[in-house]
Amino acid sequence: MKKEKFIPLENERLTQKEVIEKSTNYYKQISKRRSVRDFSEKDIPKEVIKNILKTAGSAPSGANKQPWVFCVISDKKLKSEIRELAEKEEYENYHGRMSESWKKDLKAMGTTHIKEFLEIAPYIIVVFKKVYDLEEEEKTQNYYVTESVGIAVGFLITAIHQAGLVTLTHTPSPMKFLQNVLGRPKNEKAYLLLPVGYPSKDCKVPDLKRKSLEEISHWY
Numbered sequence: 001m002k003k004e005k006f007i008p009l010e011n012e013r014l015t016q017k018e019v020i021e022k023s024t025n026y027y028k029q030i031s032k033r034r035s036v037r038d039f040s041e042k043d044i045p046k047e048v049i050k051n052i053l054k055t056a057g058s059a060p061s062g063a064n065k066q067p068w069v070f071c072v073i074s075d076k077k078l079k080s081e082i083r084e085l086a087e088k089e090e091y092e093n094y095h096g097r098m099s100e101s102w103k104k105d106l107k108a109m110g111t112t113h114i115k116e117f118l119e120i121a122p123y124i125i126v127v128f129k130k131v132y133d134l135e136e137e138e139k140t141q142n143y144y145v146t147e148s149v150g151i152a153v154g155f156l157i158t159a160i161h162q163a164g165l166v167t168l169t170h171t172p173s174p175m176k177f178l179q180n181v182l183g184r185p186k187n188e189k190a191y192l193l194l195p196v197g198y199p200s201k202d203c204k205v206p207d208l209k210r211k212s213l214e215e216i217s218h219w220y
Contacts, residue, residue, distance in 0.1 A: 036166035038203040039121040056156035062143030067130040083118035086172040121195035128188040
């Protein structure tokens with residue numbers, strides 16, 4: 001039996017005071033993150049996007065299969081095509097697919113089927129999940145695919161915020177059009193897309209309140 005290779009863990013040894021301080025500071029910083037729909041056209045260095053993707057790619061995954069693919073779009077013509085197709089699906093959602101309670105809950109967000117941010121933001125990142133891998137046309141199994149990709153997206157969103165940029169999780173369901181327009185293989189399924197950029201100068205966000213710690217946690 002092949003013996004697995006292990007290496008020493010690189011881990012910074014901190015005092016209890018330092019751990020509390022770091023966790024507090026990180027919470028204060030990340031709690032300022034907001035979903036944004038008003039973007040600036042200001043360009044972003046490609047190196048920043050690469051670093052963000054490398055951060056997302058460092059997420060844990062089932063059996064370390066890393067079942068994700070990040071497609072980065074900056075081409076204006078392609079962004080316009082994606083907007084057109086996304087708005088077509090979103091129109092159907094707002095005019096028949098969504099329940100009345102769903103649309104009522106969305107009112108606080110001020111959203112409609114119009115998604116101009118897909119053209120304005122300098123980058124769109126489309127995240128695909130690899131339902132299975134293909135090795136010389138042979139299927140190989142991936143594990144906990146949805147969970148793994150969800151964790152990677154969490155890393156991705158956090159990295160975007162840490163870089164001083166903003167984003168929005170957009171899921172124009174159904175999303176098969178993304179697989180078609182980007183020419184992705186049959187084993188990849190669109191998971192969500194994220195416009196990435198700087199906020200516009202007059203950017204505003206809904207006045208929303210997050211649930212308290214007491215509401216989201218139980219201690220045993």
